[in-house]
Amino acid sequence: MEVTITVNGTAHTLDIEPRELLVHVLREDLRLTGTHIGCDSTSCGACTVLYDGVPVKSCTLFGVQAEGVEITTVEGLLTAAGLDPMQAAFKEHHGLQCGYCTPGMMLVGKALIEQNPAPSDDDVRDAIGGNICRCTGYMNIVKAIQAAAAAQQQSAPTPAPANA
Ligand code: FES
Numbered sequence: 106m107e108v109t110i111t112v113n114g115t116a117h118t119l120d121i122e123p124r125e126l127l128v129h130v131l132r133e134d135l136r137l138t139g140t141h142i143g144c145d146s147t148s149c150g151a152c153t154v155l156y157d158g159v160p161v162k163s164c165t166l167f168g169v170q171a172e173g174v175e176i177t178t179v180e181g182l183l184t185a186a187g188l189d190p191m192q193a194a195f196k197e198h199h200g201l202q203c204g205y206c207t208p209g210m211m212l213v214g215k216a217l218i219e220q221n222p223a224p225s226d227d228d229v230r231d232a233i234g235g236n237i238c239r240c241t242g243y244m245n246i247v248k249a250i251q252a253a254a255a256a257q258q259q260s261a262p263t264p265a266p267a268n269a
Pocket residue numbers: 141142143144145146147148149150151152153162163164165
């Protein structure tokens with residue numbers, strides 16, 4: 106079945122099986138292998154992508170359900186200017202070890218700080234509650250997401266004074 110899926114700002118028209126999961130469309134049809142597969146059963150979060158800005162587990166959706174939606178994968182975080190602040194914060198704060206969970210963690214972090222520019226420890230832990238990390242113990246992931254939030258706030262334009 107023919108569908109058009111927009112991933113990281115680029116529209117792709119693909120002929121896919123209606124039963125094909127979104128994670129397989131991303132990894133196998135589009136070769137975007139930064140989206141990982143851990144459990145294939147909605148438990149680990151390794152396959153997390155943003156679906157119109159909302160984190161979803163791409164092993165839980167069919168590819169055809171992404172028609173007309175903006176999908177962001179970890180590859181979409183990198184810009185011409187370099188690493189996204191979330192990527193830079195994970196690097197600086199040692200938010201990863203093996204890296205298997207990292208794409209999903211960073212995308213959940215991105216969605217969180219869009220909604221909550223200064224998340225507490227508990228806010229971050231709630232947000233990443235569906236994402237499993239076997240390596241880090243989570244503490245540095247929490248620190249990295251909070252550091253990315255702080256960097257985002259620092260780079261936000263200062264509002265003009267009301268009487269300017
Ligand atoms: S691979 Fe999708 S949640 Fe684990």
